[in-house]
Amino acid sequence: MSEQSIVLQGVGVGRGAVWGPVATVRPAPEVPADEPVPADRAAAKEKVLDAFTLVAKGLRAQAQGASATVADVLKATAQMADDPALREQTGQRIDKGEPPMHALTAVVASFAEMFTAAGGYLAERVTDLNSVRDRVVARYQELPEPGVPPLPWPSIIVAPDLSPADTAALDLDKVLGIVIEQGGPTGHTAIIAGQLGLPCVVRATGASQLGDGDIVALDAAHGTVTLDPDDETRAAVETRRAGLAALAEATADGATADGHHIALLANIGTAEDAERLTDAAVEGVGLFRTEVLFLGATTAPTVEDQATVYTRALAALGGRKVVLRTLDAGADKPLAFVTQAGEENPALGVRGFRLVRHAEGLLRTQLEAIARAAKESGGTPWVMAPMIATVEEARQFSAMAREAGIETVGVMVEVPAAALRAKDILAEVDFVSLGTNDLAQYTMATDRLLGSLVDLLDAWQPALLDLVAATAAAGVETGKPVGVCGESAADPVMALLLTGLGVTSLSMSPSAVPAVRFALSQHSLETCRAIGEVARKAPTAAEARAAALTLVDPHVREVLALD
Amino acid sequence: MSQRTVVIASRVGLHARPASLFTQAVAASGASVTIGKPGQPAMDASSILMVMALGVGHGEEVVLASEDETVLDELVALLETDLDAE
Numbered sequence: 001m002s003e004q005s006i007v008l009q010g011v012g013v014g015r016g017a018v019w020g021p022v023a024t025v026r027p028a029p030e031v032p033a034d035e036p037v038p039a040d041r042a043a044a045k046e047k048v049l050d051a052f053t054l055v056a057k058g059l060r061a062q063a064q065g066a067s068a069t070v071a072d073v074l075k076a077t078a079q080m081a082d083d084p085a086l087r088e089q090t091g092q093r094i095d096k097g098e099p100p101m102h103a104l105t106a107v108v109a110s111f112a113e114m115f116t117a118a119g120g121y122l123a124e125r126v127t128d129l130n131s132v133r134d135r136v137v138a139r140y141q142e143l144p145e146p147g148v149p150p151l152p153w154p155s156i157i158v159a160p161d162l163s164p165a166d167t168a169a170l171d172l173d174k175v176l177g178i179v180i181e182q183g184g185p186t187g188h189t190a191i192i193a194g195q196l197g198l199p200c201v202v203r204a205t206g207a208s209q210l211g212d213g214d215i216v217a218l219d220a221a222h223g224t225v226t227l228d229p230d231d232e233t234r235a236a237v238e239t240r241r242a243g244l245a246a247l248a249e250a251t252a253d254g255a256t257a258d259g260h261h262i263a264l265l266a267n268i269g270t271a272e273d274a275e276r277l278t279d280a281a282v283e284g285v286g287l288f289r290t291e292v293l294f295l296g297a298t299t300a301p302t303v304e305d306q307a308t309v310y311t312r313a314l315a316a317l318g319g320r321k322v323v324l325r326t327l328d329a330g331a332d333k334p335l336a337f338v339t340q341a342g343e344e345n346p347a348l349g350v351r352g353f354r355l356v357r358h359a360e361g362l363l364r365t366q367l368e369a370i371a372r373a374a375k376e377s378g379g380t381p382w383v384m385a386p387m388i389a390t391v392e393e394a395r396q397f398s399a400m401a402r403e404a405g406i407e408t409v410g411v412m413v414e415v416p417a418a419a420l421r422a423k424d425i426l427a428e429v430d431f432v433s434l435g436t437n438d439l440a441q442y443t444m445a446t447d448r449l450l451g452s453l454v455d456l457l458d459a460w461q462p463a464l465l466d467l468v469a470a471t472a473a474a475g476v477e478t479g480k481p482v483g484v485c486g487e488s489a490a491d492p493v494m495a496l497l498l499t500g501l502g503v504t505s506l507s508m509s510p511s512a513v514p515a516v517r518f519a520l521s522q523h524s525l526e527t528c529r530a531i532g533e534v535a536r537k538a539p540t541a542a543e544a545r546a547a548a549l550t551l552v553d554p555h556v557r558e559v560l561a562l563d
Numbered sequence: 564m565s566q567r568t569v570v571i572a573s574r575v576g577l578h579a580r581p582a583s584l585f586t587q588a589v590a591a592s593g594a595s596v597t598i599g600k601p602g603q604p605a606m607d608a609s610s611i612l613m614v615m616a617l618g619v620g621h622g623e624e625v626v627l628a629s630e631d632e633t634v635l636d637e638l639v640a641l642l643e644t645d646l647d648a649e
Contacts, residue, residue, distance in 0.1 A: 079583060084590075085610035114616045121578050122615060129612075 006227040008206045010179070012220035013190045015515070015561055016199030017240040018156065018177045019217035019229055022210045025159035025166065028134040028146045035099035045094040048104065049087055051139035055132065056081035062150050066171050080125075081132045086111070101137055108133040151175070156218055158210045162189045172196060177218040179225050181207040197248075201225055221561030236558060243559030247518035251281035254506070254517055256499065260525040263505035264513050265321065267485060274313035274322075277510065281517075284321030286433065286507020287485035288313060290366065291328050291335075298336050300362055303369045310373030314381060322379060323433065323483070323507070325412065326366055326397075328352050328386040338362060347447065352387025352412075353397055367404035374406075384410040384433055389417045394428040410481075414438035419467035422474035422482075429480075434471055434503070436486030440464050459488035460541040460548075465497075469536060472502040483507060492519035492560055493548050497535050500528030515560050522556045566628045567635050568601065569642045576620040581646035586611045588641055594631040596638065601626055608638075 038044035059078035063071040080086070086107060093103035112129050115122040135145045148157060148166050151174035159166070161182040167189065177199040183189045184202060193200035199220040207225065210216065217229035217237050226233055254264035265286030268274055270293075274285065293301055293309055314322055329335040330351025338359045343349035356363050367383070374381050385397040388411040401409040413419050414435035426432060436459055441448040443464050446456040458464075468484075475482030483505040488494045490512035496519055498506065506516060523531075531548045538544035552562060573581040589596045589609040597605035598614060601624055606613040608627065619625055625642070629635050 076583060079586070079611050083610050083612045085607055085613045088607075111612050111616065118616070118618050121575075122618070125615070 005229060005233070008179075008201075008204045008225040008227070010201040010204030010207075010223045010225065011185050012223035013185060013193050013200040013202060014197070015221045015240075016177070016197070016244060017217070017219045017221065017237040017561075018199045019215065019234050019237045020154055020156050020176045022158050022212060022214040022216055023149055023151055023155035024210065024212050025148050025157060025162065026138075026144055026146045027160070029138045029141055029143050031101040031105055031137055035101055037097055037099050038094075041094055041097065044100045045091050048090060048094065048100045048136070048140055051136045052081050052087055052090075054139050055135040055145065058135075058145060065150070067173065070171055077128050077132060080128060081136065086132075101140060104133060104136060104140075156216055158207055158216075160208060161187075162192075167192045172198075177201075177220075179204050179207050179210070179216070179218060181205065219561075239555070239558050240561065243518070243555070247514045247559070250514065250517055250521075252517070252521070253283055254520055256520055256523055256525045256528060258524045258526075260499070262495075262499050262503070262520055263321065263483075264517055265323070265483070265485075265505055265507035266510045266513070267507050268313070271309045271312035271316070274316040278316050278318075280510055280513075282320075282510060282513055283505075284317055284323075285313070286321075286323050286483055286505055288322060288324045289328065290324055290326065291333055294327055294329060294335055295333060300337055300365065303365055303372065306366060306369035307372040307376065310370055310381070311376045314373055314377035314379035317379070319379065321382065323382040323384060323410070323485075324370055326353070326363060326383065326385050327355065329355060347441065353385040353393055354387060356396070356400075363400065364404070367401055367406060371405040380407060382408040382410060382431065384412055384429075384431070386412045386435070387414065387438075388412060388425065389415040391421065391424045391428060394418075394425045398428050412438075413471050414442065416443050416467055419471045422471040423477060426474055426478045426480050431481040431483065432471065432475065433483040433485050433507075434468055436464070436468065436484060436488040439467060439486070443467060455541075458541040459486070459491065459494060460535070460544045462536070462539060462541065462544060465536055465544065468498070468503075469501050469532070472498070475504065476502040481505065490516065492516050492556070493531075493545065493552060493562060495519060496523055496528045496552065497531050497548055499525065500530070500532030519552075519556055519560065522553050527551060564628055564630060565632055565635055566626055567639050568624055568626050569639050571619055571621055571623055571625065572643050573646045574621050575647050576623070577617065577625070577642070578615055579647070582611055582614045584646050585638070585641060586614055588638060589634075592631070592634040592637070594629050594634040596627060596629040596631075596634065598628075599626050600624070 056078040059074045063074035089107045090104050094100050108129055112126045115126050138145045151171055154174050154176050156177045157175055158179045161180050178193050179201050180189050181204055190200060190202050199218050201218055201223055204225050215228055217226040217233050254262040263283045265284050266277055266282045267287040268285050269289045329338060338355055370381055370383055383401055383406045388394050394411045398409045408430050410429045410431035412435045413432045418425055437448055440457045444456045446453045448457060472482050481504045484498050484503050485507040489506035490508035492515050495506055495516045531551045534547040535544040538547045571577050586609050596608040598608040599605035605628060627635055627638055
């Protein structure tokens with residue numbers, strides 16, 4: 001990057017990057033408070049009515065080049081600008097001697113008041129009405145119309161903020177990215193940009209100084225906007241853009257560059273989540289958090305209720321693998337009908353599988369429902385219990401599940417005791433799955449809900465890596481699958497390390513899968529093992545990740561913005 | 564002046580797309596047409612803002628009035644169709 005480049009810093013949304021010309025969104029024109037009464041009222045009225053017509057024409061012209069949904073919004077707004085009642089009432093007020101723009105503002109305000117009072121769909125149209133008013137005021141003053149201008153070529157939209165109407169009117173074929181000076185990472189614009197997959201930087205201080213036609217490079221991964229980017233910056237942006245586009249298209253099963261298979265799975269909580277995966281490029285579900293069914297319920301759901309939900313989920317995934325976790329209640333997920341009051345340390349109390357000590361029927365009902373769903377859907381669910389600490393617990397769960405007719409039974413490894421004795425536990429069950437979030441909490445004696453201690457919960461903490469490695473090694477030794485279904489599976493660098501340690505499947509939120517798939521495909525199993533070795537030698541979390549990164553392919557680091 | 568009473572067939576009521584199609588049909592006819600709820604003041608039926616502000620829901624009645632019988636018949640047929648279904 002050249003030293004002359006001006007770089008604006010903001011908060012990025014997503015990993016994308018793009019460069020191109022700026023198109024600024026023009027602010028709404030002001031109506032002067034001391035607007036005079038025109039000498040020639042008839043001429044003024046004529047001019048306002050012409051402005052209405054021009055606005056409607058302009059919107060219809062813009063609709064012609066736009067996609068169907070955008071065109072509908074624009075045409076509906078054009079119809080408002082053409083509205084006979086709006087024109088007539090404005091004209092009448094001008095005839096009576098009101099200043100033209102005040103007359104228009106008053107008429108629009110009276111409709112807006114009526115619409116707001118009606119609520120619902122009508123209230124939402126107030127934004128469109130105000131947009132018509134702003135456009136007519138601009139035309140009357142012979143200024144360009146406010147809002148997102150018609151884009152003659154693909155551009156990066158720069159604005160103080162975008163209203164919902166502005167974003168609805170964006171012509172996505174011509175929008176490369178969005179930079180706003182206000183807003184926040186969870187605001188409206190950021191959410192829309194995220195859904196549309198547009199690179200976006202919010203809270204970009206100084207963005208208002210950018211002008212139409214300025215060339216900028218937008219890097220959402222780093223939250224930067226670079227004015228007049230040099231060739232090197234442009235090339236880096238192109239690499240990331242092309243790489244991200246390619247990895248979004250990829251649908252192959254997870255595998256290292258040399259073909260070592262790692263199942264890429266999704267974490268879900270409901271049957272609806274499962275149905276969204278029907279066409280997704282994942283090999284199945286690695287964690288179905290069944291407690292969502294129970295949370296908020298005042299009595300335990302029946303076998304029938306549960307079986308219906310599980311059947312839907314299994315059917316949605318076709319023959320793909322689905323790992324169901326039995327009820328994980330207690331601690332931060334209390335249940336009205338089972339959680340016992342008065343526990344001083346609920347995270348260390350009766351939670352997860354431990355509920356079987358006083359509410360065995362709850363687990364038996366759930367296992368029966370899962371077995372029934374397996375029969376009805378023709379699927380073969382894997383079932384695992386959370387919060388297993390001892391071999392006896394694993395043995396007890398395994399017996400209960402097999403009694404109910406479940407074929408593939410496993411347990412979660414999220415208590416250090418289970419990780420240290422993973423080989424003995426694997427002797428009782430068919431597979432284990434590492435819940436790295438809880439494993440971090442119990443290893444580091446740190447409440448996972450405490451934001452102020454987040455550094456202690458870092459997935460790269462050496463002690464945590466040791467426990468993960470011990471569990472993975474037990475899997476390799478016994479030839480049984482060891483999955484990871486915590487947050488750490490979604491970090492592409494961690495995914496490489498886990499693969500190197502011998503983990504056989506990675507389960508994450510579906511949106512994280514493409515980056516992990518790409519990272520795996522660019523490294524051999526041998527490199528993954530080397531990453532595991534160098535990371536585990538490091539004495540601190542930061543050094544462990546830094547050491548791992550040195551072995552990550554530079555192209556992958558560039559595309560995924562890993563640093 | 565002739566009048567017709569019609570029940571709105573569109574499921575969303577006389578809003579959004581149905582209101583847009585209806586007012587465009589009125590404007591295209593060139594006739595002067597009013598619309599109102601029974602017993603209430605009549606509005607310009609070519610104004611999308613007025614028609615939407617009437618707030619007529621699905622299954623509610625409106626009264627159309629115009630000098631042009633043919634146009635009235637066409638508009639009645641339009642409102643008796645679920646315009647949102649197309």
